[in-house]
Amino acid sequence: MSSEEKSQDLMGKISSLLVTPWGQWLFPLGIVAIVAGLLTLIPVWQLVILAGLIGGILASKRTIAFLAGFFGTFVTWGMYFLIMQLKFGTGIIPLQFSALIFGNESIGPFFWIIFSLIGGIISGSAGWIGYILKSQFLPQFLSADE
Amino acid sequence: MKKMQKNDIITGSIGLLLCTLLTVGFSLPMMGLPALGGIFFPGDGVWEIPIDVQETLTISEASLSADVTVYRDSYGVPHIYGTNESDVMFALGYCQAQDRLFMMEMARRMTRGQMSSIMGDSMLETDRLNLAMLKEHYSVQTYLALVEGAKTDPELEDVLLQLQRFTDGVNFFIDYESILPLEFQLLGIGMDHWSIVDTLSMAKYMAEDLTWGMDDLYNYMVYDEIGLTAFNYFAGHPRPYQEPVTVDYGNYLDNESYIHMDYNFTQLTELGPQGAQPAPSSLKDNFAELSTFLEEFPQEQRRQELGPIIGSNNWVVDGNMTDSGLPIIANDMHLGWNLPGIWYQAHLVISDDENSLNIWGFFLPGVPYPLVGQNQYVAWGFTNTNYDVLDWYYYTPINDTHYIHDGVATAYEYINHSIEVMNGNDIEYQIKLTKEGPVFSDFLSDSFSDVDSPYEGQVIACQWLAQSVTWELQAFYRYAHATNRAEFNAGSEKFATPAQNHAYADIYGNIAIRPTGKVPIRDDTGLSHPGLGNGTFPYNGSAGEGAWIGWVPFEDLPESINPDQHYLTSANQIVAGPDYLASNSLQTDYSQGYRARRINTLLRSQDHFTIADMKSIQLDTYSTKAGNLTSFLFDSLNSANDLSTLEQTVLEMMEDWNFQMDQTKGEPTVFQLWIEMLKGSIFADEFAAWGMEDYLGYVADAHIEYLLRTGDEPWFDNISTPAVENSSIILRDTFGNAVDELAAYFDNTDPTTWIWGDLHQNYFAHLTNIPALGLGPYPANGTGDTVNPSRSRIWRNGELQVSINGGGASERWVCDMGAFDQSVSVVPSGQRGVPGSEHYADQLALFLAGEYHLNYFTIVDPEDFAEEIIESTIYFIGGTSA
Structure with a gap:
């Protein structure tokens, strides 16, 4: 098999993977995770909306648009918090902030989950917006949905 | 465009709403909290704050002439090795900023009246107060004088150079570190560059902490009620049982008949206010109004709350009393506690072929030389002297621009400031000055005061030593470079404020102590009563009273060197005995002397001391007060025949007490409550008759000791009852009341469970x-x-x-001049001011356990620094671009 044929074969496999039920989920979710991860390098957290929008544009269904945005960011932010705590020892900060707001540290250990959830909801909501925008302005890419 | 379906409209709307609400909600400050997204979400949040320093860091910096190595030991204390002083100063500035940036920011902003620039207009009034103290003005003036002096004086030129290199190090960190500590994030502020003026302002910061006050105003208010004779009875000098700091000017212990104790009780208590009334009768109200206003500021409240604890201990024994044959010096300075603590420990080693220097000490963050510490030749420790360097004055006003000074209509002078306000316009602020100093009564008459009852009283201003150009940084520079007593004294000559008892030891075997600082000489001529002078009460500036006409010459300050007793002690007691030429003119206040008496007793108790012995003295919690006063209580109780079972049980417990104020015991609890109640039992009736119930604090516990020792009975009679009580009755009744209170509080009758630590x-x-x-x-x-x-x-x-x-003790330090390798220290906090850091409060654990850590002073070659005690390393590579 020539390299051109190999390439065509690979693309074919990817294309066929993307139209499978799993592929329809994993592709936008992966893109959201990658974009959200890259955006942590930029000191403007609000850009996470961009990750969600891209996920929504790539999603084939409205449900997938939200969930890809949500889980893509939730997982990425969660990993970010974990890595930063391990790298810099900053786990003490949410404990102190919890004590500052609630009078004790008990909520602190859950802050990273709460913040990841919030990031996920923002990104997921942006996914919806992205999906609707796509459906309005790029109808040719619409799949047979709803 | 495709026609939008109903589902799309709903989904899009929900998505837009959620996205907008959450994004906006976490981007804006709310409910007193900063924008949470900016703090906690990835990208620009707090997760990358360097809680602890990197294990190894290499920094290239072209301005360094040679390499510098910084080892932090297991407590995070930096040991900085370089080949010239200015490179080491750069590294020290970097390290201090790395560990204490927020503290430095707060200290300079507060001192210089710049809080509004980072916290908004809620701090405007605080800024106005701090500017009115003229700390900012004279920090700048000191800088200008330093720059001018450096043009002709090589030493000042070097001081300026070292300050600049330290400043460069701080600013290098600010530029280098992209993420500031948590406190900056919470406040949503950045950090402007550090400046030499910021460093110089730290001297004003310490001066405020230790010498600012409104004692003259309070004294006048008490005097106005009870008269001069009664005032001097309670607050005159010398106070009872003082063992002076210096030992060459006689001792008060030989004579208990203090001059001011010569009084007639009946006349004093029944005639009420006596003595001269030189001032308008409304003056007390003016002073009360001003002091009440100033008491509302948190910095004043903190000062008043901590006032009784602020002090210190230092002592030094000579080589006749040590193993090494050389002196041991010990120092623990008592200040308000904070996290991070006030002191920054550091060790600087400069291996210059011509001028090697090994410095270890306690630095004020923001200051490049230690206030207390040692080099390879000398060691020194501080305690506060309480020299009176602040006077209040009152004047008759004429109009907005003029007042009467020394009988002559005089125009005010002015200093103008522009106060930067975060999220607001700059505010112009004009400070009005009399001949003596800034006018504070303006606070009561301007827009900040109660507009319904405007101030219409006398003009009130203050004169304070810190309101002048002073040279403390030059003094610290000289201490750090001193190689003998003469060079150390040359440093002391430059030390103005806050005046300190300088305990001193050197490697040649000398010990010394000198209460050091500038003390004004007032013109007290023409006062209507000599007792009104000496800066005790506010002066009538309109009559020309109390002008500062000079300074007590440095060589006239009391001093003791190598005394026959082989030791010297200071613990904020009176600085000199009755033979000193001006024994009553330096201080208007000092401690009751219990700590000094105890330290002297311990130093007299044996003829040989080790570092362990010195630690033991620093940790001593024996109550001299209890040891001296409980015998009178026991006599009273043992002669009583009406003790309850519980009182008898408590008495038996107390009679076996060793007078240690042990947190696990019940005896200290009983004694402390009894002595606190006793003051009221003895004096509350007389003070109530004077209308001065709130001023019982003017009576020292040492005064009670004096009454009991001398059998001065009239005070023990409760003048509000027809019966005549004596001391035995009062002591016994107070004991009964204390026992009842404790039984009720602890809800049991077992006094061993009335634990002091509770x-x-x-x-x-x-x-x-x-x-x-x-x-x-x-x-x-x-x-x-x-x-x-x-x-x-x-x-x-x-x-x-x-x-x-x-x-309490803000540091503990013991240094053996003959065994530097065994010198130890501890602070009640940690090196690093970053919450969550391993070194945020690691030394606090040592402190609470009464333990210390080694200073590693003798490691002068970085190669000798053992791997196991190196926690982290910074390599500054000199002569290269960043």
Whole structure:
């Protein structure tokens, strides 16, 4: 098999993977995770909306648009918090902030989950917006949905 | 465009709403909290704050002439090795900024009246107060004088150079570190560059902490009620049982007949206010109005709360009393506690072929030389002298631009400031000055005061030593470079304020102590009564009273060197005995002397001392007060025939007491409540008759000791009852009341369970007072009068309360001049001011356990620094681009 044929074969496999039920989920979710991860390098957290929008544009269904945005960011932010705590020892900060707001540290250990959830909801909501925008302005890419 | 379906509209709307609400909600400050997204979400949040320093860091910096190595030891203390002083100063500035940036920011902003620039207009009034103190003005003036002096004086030129290199190091960190500590994030502020003026302002910061006050105003208010004779009876000099700091000017212990104790009780208590009344009768109200206004500022409240604990201990023994044959010096300075603590420990080694220097000490963050510490030749420690360097004046006003000074209509002078306000316009602020100093009564008459009752009284201004160009940084520079007593003295000559008892030791075997600082000489001629002078009361500036006409010459300050007793002690007591030419003119206040008496007793108790012995003295919590006063109580109780079973049980417990204020015991609890109640039992009736119920604090416990020792009985009679009480009755009744209170409070009749630590605890607050960042409270040994001090006041407003103490030893240090490798220290906090850091409060654990850490002073070659004690390393590579 020539390299051109190999390439065509690979693309074919990817294309066929993307139209499978799993592929329809994993592709936008992966893109959201990658974009959200890259955006942590930029000191403007609000850009996470961009990750969600891209996920929504790539999603084939409205449900997938939200969930890809949500889980893509939730997982990425969660990993970010974990890595930063391990790298810099900053786990003490949410404990102190919890004590500052609630009078004790008990909520602190859950802050990273709460913040990841919030990031996920923002990104997921942006996914919806992205999906609707796509459906309005790029109808040719619409799949047979709803 | 495709026609939008109903589902799309709903989904899009929900998505847009959620996205907008959450994004906006986490991007804006709300409910007093900063924008949470900016703090916690990835990208620009707090997760990358360097909680602890990197294990190894290499920094290239072209401005360094050679390489510098910084080893931090297991407590995070930097040991900085370089080949010239200015490179080491750069590294020190970097390290201090790395560890204490927020503290430095707060200290300079507060001192220089710049809080509004980072916290908005809520701090405007605080800024105005701090500017009115002229700390900012004279920090700048000191800088200008330093720059001018450096043009002709090589030493000042070098001081300026070192300050600049230290400043460069701080600013290199600010530029280098992209993420500032948590406190900056919470406040949503950045950090402007550090400046030499910021460093110079730290001297004003310390001067405020230790010498600012409104004592003259309070004294006048008391005097106005009770008269001069009674005032001098309670607050005159010398106070009872003082063992002076210097030992060459006689001793008060030989004679208990103090001049001011020569009084007629009946005349004093029945005639009421006497003596001269030189001032308008409304003056007391003016002073009360001003002091009440100033008391509302948190910095004043903190000063007044901590006032009784602020002090220090230092002592030095000569080589006749040590193993090494050379002196041992010990010092623990008592200040308000904070996290991070006030002191920054550092070790600087400069291996210059011509001028090698090895410096270890306690630095004020923002200052490049230690205030207390040692080099390879000399060591020195500080305690506060309480020299009176602040006077208040009142003047007759003429109009907005003129007042009467020394009988002549005189125009005010002015200093103008522009106060930067965060999120607001700059505010112009004009400070009005009399001949003596800034006018404070303007605070009562301008827009900040109660507009319904405008101030119409006398003009009130103050003159304060810190309101002048002073040379403390040059003094610290000279201390750090001193190689003998003469060179150290040359440093002391430059030390103006806050005046300190300088305990001194050197490697040649000398010990010395000198209460050091500038003291004004007032023109007290023409006062209507000599007792009104000496800066005790406010002066009538319109009559030309109390002008500062000179300074006590440095060589005339009391001093003791190599005394026959082989030791010297200071613990904020009176500085000199009756033979000193001006024994009553230097201080208007000093401690009751219990700590000094105890330290001297311990130093007299044996003829040989080790570092362990010195640690033991620093940690001593024996109550000299209890040891001296309880015998009178026991006599009273043993002669009584009406003791209850519980009182008898408590008495038996107390009679076996060793007078240690041990947090695990019940005896200290009983004694402390009894002595606190006793003052009221003896004096409350007379003070009530004077209308001065709130001023019982003017009576020292040493005064009670004096009454009991001398059998001065009239005070023990309760003048509000027809019966005539004596001391035995009062002591016994007070004891009964104390026992009843404790039984009720602890809800049991077993006095061994009335644990001192349940009522007396130490708390270490964060600078911001955010509870989550503070530590404690911890049950505590001692009281404010024990050598290891921890203030307690458990009887407040007729109620038994837990006493939470926020101040005490701010460092402990023992240095053997013949065994530098064994020198030790500890601070009640940690090196690093970053919450969550391993070194945020690691030394606090040592401190609470009465332990110390080694200073590693003798490691002068970085190659000798053992791997196991190196926690992290910074390599500064000199002569290269960043």
